[in-house]
Amino acid sequence: MHTKTAAAFILLVCLPGISQAALNVFTCEPEWAALVKELGDDEINIYSATTSTQDPHHIQARPSLIAKARRADLLICTGAELEAGWLPLLLRKAGNAAIQPGQPGFFMTADYVDMLEVPTTLDRSLGDIHASGNPHIHLDPNNIIRVANALTQRLIELNESGSKRYQKNQEQFIKRWQQAMAGWSERAASLRGQDIVMHHNTWPYLSHWLGMNAVATLEPIPGVPPASSHLARLEKRLNHDDVAMIIHADYVNERSAQWLSSKTGIPIVSLPASVNFQQGETLMQFYETIIDALMASGE
Amino acid sequence: MDDFNISILGPAFVAGLVVLSTHIPLGREVIRRGIIFIDLTIAQIAGLGVIIAYSFGWDEHGLEAQMFAIISALTGALILSLLEKKAGKHQEALIGIGFILAATAGILMLANNPHAGEHLRELLVGQILWVEWHQLFYAALISSLVLFVWNVFRQSIGSTGFYMLFACAITVTVQLVGVYLVFASLIIPALATADIKEKHVMLVAGVIGVTGYGLGLLISALLDLPSGAVIVWCIAMMALIIKLIASQMITLE
Secondary structure, X not given: OHHHHHHHHHHHHHHHHHHOOOEEEEEOOHHHHHHHHHHHXXXXXXXXXXXXOOOOOOOOOOHHHHHHHHHOOEEEEOOOOOOOOOHHHHHHHHOOHHHOXXXXXXXXXXXXXXXXXXXXXXXXXXXXXXXXXXXXXXXXHHHHHHHHHHHHHHHHHHOHHHHHHHHHHHHHHHHHHHHHHHHHHHHOHHHOOOEEEEOOOOOHHHHHHHOOEEEEXXXXXXXXXXXXXXXXXXXXXXXXXXXXXEEEEOOOOOHHHHHHHHHHOOOEEEEOOOOOHHHOOOHHHHHHHHXXXXXXXXX | OHHHOHHHHHHHHHHHHHHHHHHHHHHHHHHHHOOOOHHHHHHHHHHHHHHHHHHXXXXXXXXXXXXXXXXXXXXXXXXXXXXXXXXXXXXXXHHHHHHHHHHHHHHHHOOOOHHHHHHHHHHHOOOHHHOOXXXXXXXHHHHHHHHHHHHHHHHHHHHHHHHHHHHHHHHHHHHHHOHHHHHHHHHHHHHHOOOXXXXXXXXXXXXXXXXXXXXXHHXXXXXXXXXXXXXXXXXHHHHHHHHHHHHHHHHHO
């Protein structure tokens, strides 16, 4: 009797252990948290270092950040020097061998897509920070597929026992994603060929996908407030152009966008720059929001 | 529970002790002279030095950049100390002007290279949680040199000597813990103890600083908040509490 109870007890204790989270995943940006959730579902623990309203260039160091990185089996970041200001420091502080560069636990999504705006000459005066190209790759849904495929392989490599589940999730996700993409493209067909102005150079992948022409950037050099001569020139030029909208990320200050809008009458469209993962938003819902906002401005 | 890991909070706490060791005595002098924003100006000038080194094509992580930072900070300190002799009563205003000139010179120099600017800013303004033991070693070394000179040669180095010493201390600590914590460590304990009997000052200021850093780190781990900002608030709260206790004790006497 006693042995039976003991056995039952051991089973009870161990069963949840077996089905317990197999992988701890640390993501630098919420879009990758949302993606790995699609592939790994509830059986992985996900922690995102930033939220959709934070600029991933900068981060305030919190103790949990280091603690989570220390425990992570897999680190998913954009790479392309987007996190150059803090990721090397975090990796050094975390001292976790599994997620150091070159290890299977180190996954940079920018390695798996074709980068836009890669400088042809590597001149130091042009800024060597984004030498790998524009890092905001998650704004083209084709890139999501490419990253999803590579990421599934990586999850399997790290946790063989989950391979069936990851593959099934991948197939289902890609299928749903491609259907949704067709829908978005159809809805946004009228945007093709339209001219837009970007506030900050966050959106080239989006405009590339939807076939919009980015005719100007308000901040010609990201991070530096536009020079008055640049704004004045822009205003003069745009008055004669047929520009549909000024796009800007909803978390940045929109003053220069408002200035241009008030001078030219071009409407401003505020878009979320990433998935609100912490509030349970999915990648699918994020893209819906973007398409909705873009279409609403055209009406 | 991992958040309370000593290897995460330990180096940060020791960094706090290193910063306090020089900033409490120097802070008292800064308050006495009425030049409380000098730390921000010196830090900004040191930063400008690194930007200059970078635009000359030198490695911003290297020894050259550190040399440039310290030389710029010393030059800035020298100019400020000369200005103090010339126009003493306007010193605070001149320090403020020095701050904005150094800050905007940096913007102009990096106008064509903003991402590098972001990068350099992170290099120059440290965050206390990123501190590593080997950095602490150098910081402790320089801090003890500064303390030694200050304690032994205070009378003979004069005003210029103070400015130079201060520049050395600040250039090191800002890279370690950032400007907010440097300002808080310099000004708050010194101000809170300004009216206390001379023989108790170091002890009381030390208690404020050390409990401020310790509590701040614990609370930031507990509530998962940015550590630097929480510590600043804890130092201020501790100063207030201890100030109140001290005034109670005086009225009881």
